Amino acid sequence: MSATAVTPAKESPRPAERTWADFRLIPRIETFPRVVAFAQTVVGKLVLLAAFGLGLRFFYSFAGVVQLLLPLALITFMPEYRRFVLALAPLCLLLVQPDNVPLVVGLKLGVVAAGIVLFWCARRWPQSWFGRRPIVFLLSGFSLLIVLACAAAPRTLAYRIMWDLVGVTATYVWFIGYALMDRSAKPRIDTSLELASFRPLWGSTTTPFPKGAAYLRRIEAQDEQQLAVVQLKGLKLLAWAILLGLLQTSWTGFFHGYLRIPTSAEALALSVHGTPAPWHVRWESQILFFFEVTLAVAITGHKFIACCRLAGFNALRNTYRPLSSKTIAEFFNRFYYYFKELLVDFFFYPTFLRYWKGNKRLRIVFATFAAVVFGNSFFHLTRDWDFIQKYGLWRALVTYQVLFFYSAVLAAALSISQLRKRARSNEFLRGHVLPILGVLSFYCLLGIFIDEDRLYPLAVHLRYLAGLFFIRF
C-alpha cells in the first residue's frame, strides 16, 4: 500500500448541499483563496495586523497591545526570524516591565538559566540518572524547594528569597518540564524554540499554551501561504474570543445584575450562614456557574491561541465545542485541552507505560488516577503556593481536601467513561440529547467542589450538594 493511500470516500449520489451544519457565524476566511492571497501581500499583512491589534484592544491595554503586536509584526514580515524574535521578545518584555522588583527579575532570569542548564544536561547525558528521569528530578526538586521554604524562619531575607523563588519557579516549572520531555526530539541543534516556550510571547497561564517546543516545531508554518492561512485562523479565533467576551459581559449583567441570581460562591456562603437561597435559586446559581466557567476558560484559551497562530503556529484550540460532548472523557478533552494534555504527558503516559501491563483496564484506571488525582492535586497545590506560605504545608494540604475529593470523583468518572463501550445511536433523543445532558449535569454538579478560595471543608460542600436534592444531614 502506498504512503499516500486514502480510504475510499463514501460515494455521493449528488453534489454536496449546504446544510445548517455548514453555517458559520464567523466565515471560514482561511478557505477563501482570494483572502489567503491578499493576506500574503504587504497591504494584506498590514490589514491583518491592524485588525488583530484592534481585536486585542478588547482584552489588553494600549501598551499591552503594542508589546504584543510589535514582535508579531516582525514575525509576519520576517518569518525567517520567527524563532529568534520569539526567544528574545519575552526576555526583553521581562526587563522593561514598569513594576519590576529587581530580586524577582533576577530570580526569573536565574530560573530560565537553570531550565536551560537542565535541558542541556538531559541532552548531554541521556543515560544518566537525571537524563532518564528528568521530570521526576524536576518535580521532586520543586517539591523540596517548597519544603525548604516552609522551614525558613519568617521575616528573614532567606524566607523572602525562598518564597519568591518558589513563586517564580511555579510559573516556569511546567514549561521547563516540557522542554525536558522534548530532550530527544529533533532537531538537536536549534534550541531557540525551547527558550521561546519557557514563557511564550502570546501569554499563558501556569499551563503551557500550547505545550512545548517540540510541539511548536511540528505545527510551525513552513511557507508564506501556510503562514497566511494560520494567521487568518488566528484572527478568526480572536473574533470568537471577543464574541464570547461580549456574551460573558451581557450574561453577568443579565443574570447576576438584572435577575439578581447569586453567584454559586454567594449561594454557598448563604447556606453556610444559615440563610440558604431558595432551592430553585441554588440550582440556577450552579447551572450558571458551569456555563460561566466554561465561557471564561474558552475566552482565555482563545486569546492565547489566537496570538500563537498569528505568530505562525497552527495550534489546536484550547476549548472546542465542549457542550456537544457525549461522554465525560470527551468533555474533559474539549474543555481545557492543554491542561488535559499536561496531565496526560506528565502523569498519565509515564504511569500507563510502566505499570500493570498485563491488565489493560487496570492500567487505564491506575494511570487515570495518577494523572487526575495525583497530577491535578500536585499542579494546583504548587500553583497556589501562597496558600502553603500562608498556612504552612500541613494546613494547606488540609484546605485542599475539597480538591482531592473533586479529583477522585473526576478520576473515577473518567475511568468509567474511557472503559465503557457504548453502542452509537443516531436517534435524536437517546443518541444525542440524553448523553449530552448527562455529561453537562455531571460537570455542573461537580462544579460544587470547585473552590478556589478554599474557604469551607468538604462536609460543607457535600451538605450543599445534598440540599439540592432535598437531603439534609
Add this chain to the structure above:
Amino acid sequence: MDDRAQIRAFVQALLIGKGDDQPFKDGESLLLGGRLQSIDAVEIVVFLEDKFGIDFAEIGFDEEQLDSIDAICALVQTTASCD
C-alpha cells in the same frame, strides 16, 4: 494482511468508532491534527505492544511516533518489518 494494512485497519476502526468516517492519508497527522485523542493513543500503544511486542517504557514514548500511519510504520520498522 501486511503490517501497514493491519495498522491502517486498526486506526481506521478507531476513527469509525468515534464517528469519524472521513478518509485519511498515510502521512496525515491524526493526533496532533486533533482527529485522535490521548485515549486513542493508548489504544494504539496497547495494539503495538500486543501485535509487535514494542515496549514503550524501554524505548521512550513520544506522541509523534503514533501521529500517522507512516510514523507508526517507521516505529514498527525499528523492531519488525512493515511492508
